[in-house]
Amino acid sequence: MSVTIKDVAKEANVSPSTVSRVLSDSDKISEKTKRKVRKVMNELGYHINYNARVLVQKSTKTIGIVMKHSATHSWHNPFFPEVLRGISTYCHKLDYSISLTTGESEESIYKEVVKMVHGKRIDGIIVLYSKKDDKVVPFLIEQQVPFVVIGKPMEHTNEIMYVDNDNVQAGKEAAEFLIDLGHEEIGFIGDNPDFQVIQDRMNGFKEALLSNDLFYRDEYIKYVDDNNNRKIVTELFNQEITPTALVISSDIQAIGILKLLHEIGYRVPDDISIVTFNKTFITELSIPSLTTVNTQTYQLGYESSRCLIELINEPEMFKRSVIIPTVIEVNDSHQKVLKV
Amino acid sequence: MSVTIKDVAKEANVSPSTVSRVLSDSDKISEKTKRKVRKVMNELGYHINYNARVLVQKSTKTIGIVMKHSATHSWHNPFFPEVLRGISTYCHKLDYSISLTTGESEESIYKEVVKMVHGKRIDGIIVLYSKKDDKVVPFLIEQQVPFVVIGKPMEHTNEIMYVDNDNVQAGKEAAEFLIDLGHEEIGFIGDNPDFQVIQDRMNGFKEALLSNDLFYRDEYIKYVDDNNNRKIVTELFNQEITPTALVISSDIQAIGILKLLHEIGYRVPDDISIVTFNKTFITELSIPSLTTVNTQTYQLGYESSRCLIELINEPEMFKRSVIIPTVIEVNDSHQKVLKV
DNA sequence: CTGTTAGCGCATTCAT
């Protein structure tokens, strides 16, 4: 059917192993025969069959990517394409392929991961989230598959390699940015708190309030369950004292909130200031453009694949973790509080 | 190292071929031995090695996905995650894996595709775009790799299986929607016209104007090159007669335009109406929410993988193509023209 | 430097 090393070997009057050595550019082969063999390869239109190589080398040069299930917002969230871009840029430098797992539920994703791993389809895995009650990570630990988590693992923090922002710090910075502008009543709106990232940002937020001697009130902390944005906003602004500023855990979420605020007559930044997290095309295109903590998603992806491939090549390596710095990007969704 | 069929065979007192037959659930094996073998498989923790199977079966049960290079907007565009969701949903039903090609340039993507194909890593490919001067599609034709294009191919239309919307029709509907509201001066803002989809939508737009006896003027048609949004908007509204409505080729692009209009003091929909294409989270979260032609991206993905897998299993099949209907979704970015 | 031999894990003849 297609051309194999045997065909090339015969045509070039060498043995198959010589051809194989030419393929891996072994330094034990003379330049002359290399040239000869390569010439024949071209003439015959030879191309290596990776599957055969995988079978004997036990390395697939493929990494698996596991994401949150599609029912969550991860799909709509530009985080995903951007992190993938970072991952693939690095992977392609080192000639690794990418295999994607998705699924409609946590269970189906888990099953796919199991298949990937047991079927020996991948050399390592990047997990694009860190979540409570997740089965994937424990499975990977048990199976001793090299893996890297993007986000801070909920458990086994010291045995797991992860790449993350310092989300506590990020939350703190977001709040302090507002505090420096004179805000004293600041609310927090977060996504699903099952994800570590949300918890961290909230904790940083809280920390900032307390260390600045501001009153911290539970009524100012809201989490989005499903599509209860409206309820949340209503609750926030139906209190005796209402916030003059909001920290919102993602820019996507923020534009939703922005719209609701707009509907009930609050203007940003005139009536209320907003600081969000993540920088996507939304932050600039929103009206007003959003002041945001840039988490440098591309870098998260890039570094995670770097770590993973290092780990694959050196399984016993020290499980260090990488913190990608966050950068606050000042746009138009905030305003100073005029001291009366 | 890991458990193979031989190990299972030995333990179960059968031959390796019997185990293999149990794996493929052959009807030539008695239920009794099947049960026995499966029991041993569980006990030993056996899992099939797909690579070995691929080597002999010549089917990888993997499909490749080729997208536009990341320098374009495809990455930021929620089209991508959504189409992927459709693809993966179907693929996982039929137990296919997904392998992703990406790259920083057309050239690098092309190389990756070549590697995928020659390295026999995939059974078929879905190409997520249709573009002028593209090298990937001709290569796939030449190599006789089963593939499906999302979007209408620029050439070889009859020999290529594709899944697409009727974008001419969609363009027409968008324009007619505005015409029905009384608009007579309607502009069109499109993405890179190298992509067939943009051409088609523009042509449909033009057709609608002409068949409604409206004056069609070139000054009302603008394409975005790079970041010349501002220039385009300025040009459009510095003419003697300015449009009262715009058709914009994607919702992402639309919110950019929306912002510029906002800056120069035009309000949507009061001063100008907008109809866009694609429905993503943006259409609802934008202020105002965008009236848009929903192209049903998920379906595009779902159908494309369905077609591809059919094609893989029956390479000589008739190359039919699938048109996914578009649906106009009426939101808040348009207004009737008050007849004076 | 190069050839020979053996085998990766599985599916598939051809036997029985």
Place this chain on the structure above:
DNA sequence: ATGAATGCGCTAACAG
């Protein structure tokens, strides 16, 4: 209904 033998295409000792 099951077993034995062969090979998919490649790499990796071991020779020489």
